[in-house]
Amino acid sequence: YSLNNGTSNGSDSKKLRVEEAPPSRVLHIRKLPNEASETEVIALGLPFGKVTNILTLKGKNQAFLEMGTEEAAITMVNYYTTVTPHVRNVPVFIQYSTHKELKTDAGNQRTQAVLQAVSAVQSGGSPSSDVQEALAAASSPVLRIIIDNMFYPVTLDVLQQIFSKFGTVMKIITFTKNNQFQALLQFSDPVNAQQAKLALDGQNIYNSCCTLRIDFSKLVNLNVKYNNDKSRDYTRPELPAGDGQPTLDPSVAAAFSKDSNSLLGKIPGALNPLSAAAAAAAAAGRVALAGQSGSSGVLLVSNLNEEVSNLRVYGDVQRVKILYNKKDSALIQMSDANQAQLAMSHLNGQKMYGKIIRVTLSKHQTVALPRDGLDDQGLTKDFTNSPLHRFKKPGSKNFQNIFPPSATLHLSNIPQDVTEDDLRLLFSNAGGTVKAFKFFQDHKMALLQMSTVEEAIQALIDLHNYNMGGNQHLRVSFSKSTI
Template sequence: MFLHYHEHTHCSLFGSVPHTSSCTKYSLDERIVYANILDGASNGSDSKKLRVEEAPPSRVLHIRKLPNEASETEVIALGLPFGKVTNILTLKGKNQAFLEMGTEEAAITMVNYYTTVTPHVRNVPVFIQYSNHKELKTDAGNQRTQAVLQAVSAVQSGGSPSSDVQEALAAASSPVLRIIIDNMFYPVTLDVLQQIFSKFGTVMKIITFTKNNQFQALLQFSDPVNAQQAKLALDGQNIYNSCCTLRIDFSKLVNLNVKYNNDKSRDYTRPELPAGDGQPSIDPSVAACCNAAVAAAAAAAAAGRVALAGQAGSSGVLLVSNLNEEMVTPQSLFTLFGVYGDVQRVKILYNKKDSALIQMSDTNQAQLAMSHLNGQKMYGKIIRVTLSKHQTVALPRDGLDDQGLTKDYANSPLHRFKKPGSKNFQNIFPPSATLHLSNIPQDVTEDDLRLLFSNAGGTVKAFKFFQDRKMALIQMSTVEEAIQALIDLHNYNMGGNQHLRVSFSKSTI
């Protein structure tokens, strides 16, 4: 039977040709295996079906029950979300195809995904399983096959889609992307994501959340094609220079259910949705403060890359309210807000001493501090942090004394982020009960540090030295106690002119 089949096999990517010398790259044994696989899949033989189902993982996948009118590019599109597609063999007479992925891992991911989400080509469900073959040995001389594969490869490397690949992209499975932000030095807001991704199509919904100490988002396009294009162009790119790296894959969801329009979620098709209990709605000033930066990112994204979008150059000023006016000082605000950026000036308002203006070195640092510190407890009061309309914090006029309420820190040696490439850029975390200590003198013991932090007014719950004993983790009983300890003990002189360095940690003990 298989000899008759191979006399009429279709081995061209863009059409059927008879079995000739141009298609003799398969050995006789290989042809027998292919024929047996196809016979078992299409003729209902239980024993042959079993062999197919039990095939071990392979980067070559066998696709069955394709509709008659399915194009080769639509078959390629099935594999595009999961990695590089390196080869294809279509068998139109059998409504089947073999697709070769760049790696076995990509093929496994694809099979696992389509086990839970039935793949469709032209609204017809198709079946995907591992092939018994480890690679496809098709005719390298087929110019059209090679052209479309090269076009697909170019898009996956950030190039512009050709018309053939555009057709392939149309067969993408889900309009919803899952986005993880790595190395998140600057905050990434809903508006940042919307403006970057909207260059590839209409963004309908976005939900943001934190999972495993990572900022993540689900983003739904109006069309799966747009999701495909955005993933191919943006995966692995940076939103801002050297940070905020996009890691993108497809969600198993096909529709997002958004209940509230606020700073965590947004349904752009339903502006009437409420903000939700306890959730602030989006402040237009928050989006406006970095429009220039986001516009730069969006323009770059349209070209298939996300380039320098941050550090817009203008200063960012924060308004901090509900402070404990009996306890707060410019120095305490400088130390706490300095965890998230280089504080230039601090001004406690003369006629409203429970409020202060804090000037950061740029708008991105201001947003970062706001996103992490708004709603935190400092000296027993929950502070509120918003963006100020002021562009700078003014110093007192010469000869006028504002009772030490305004301080200029522009030349402070304690700025954490002045040194380019500093490790501090990679170690910025939300306030937590666990603090990271560094620059510890060799003769300082665990008991010394426990006593020091207990005297700061908190309860030490756990302690752990790093192997070199120059660094340690110390866990306080609450986040508020950790904030207080950081304010009091960052830059504390441990003797011998060694000053303790304190920051928030993402770890627990």
């Protein structure tokens, strides 16, 4: 084996600090357990794209893994910075290598066999080498999901929303077995199933409950006969509901078009099927990530030009600090890492005040408050005792109503004497056009649709907690519904 270094002088690269190595499609993996196999190292990269080469340094417990593209390597590194990778239950470390490619001795037949087997799995074939068993799971597009600690009902729609972040969900069947709620879920591609399992196994759907236990099913194709609240085939909207089952809402059925990718397109901020960087935010709609060790509850938000504390729609904001030397950036401390991940997954890349905002996890664990009298510009605010915290209570119903930014807003706590015209006027004045409005039966809640997602974000920032008189404050959140 030899390494083809991308720099003209090998000694120069040694001066490069480990974390400063520029992106490369070759990744350096350290602290591998002694017994780690090439197959297990390759499996780390499998969900993110094609693996084209591997070099293991057995004596040093290290390996180099070459991905097919630099983009796949970047996605992999971004993901594993928030979710610690493990081989045989041992945490390992992954970083960019200073090498731009690996040159492999073609005589090493075993390595070539392993790579060919991976290739066969990725292209839908079936390997016949000794790595078949280790890679067999990756060739099944069907996951078996068990929900533990199910304190709240988990619907088929919740599962679809969570798992569709990782690829196109084709079919879901839910059932109860051994007094446990279970589901079989089929992706369009085995790689997406592998990625979803990697990101979601062991995570909680709602805070501290509804834990996902995920395995690969031996089935490779599901047979769905009915579209109802127990089973669904997203590729066949015409299926009947079955005896005594509620039929699908026509607008929902219309969304299940033959082009099943179009459903993903209807979810603002939906992830590219292989965008595993955001799989870190496995929130994927509503998942509250179990706090990863070392993960931060502090977000760095950049490209702003207005106040940002309405991140509270995705959790309880504790503190906000606008950076002194960079006024378009702020540190935002959420109450825990779960909420930070959730906010990041939904808000990164959204348009706010005409700018695309960027949301990343900060290296800071907390936002420090200034000493008395030292913050004369008022750049730091403490919201710890704010009455607006929606998520203080563990298992609060509010956790079930967290959705990506959308043009439709859900309004609640509306006084009885407030009319549709009043609310239309209020939201028009926030800057934008109200396209549709619909009161719920009791008139305490309503759906209001703005003409764009950006207008809805602006309206939520301006009008959540708006005083409607008589000390009644309007509650505004994003809705998954359309009018």
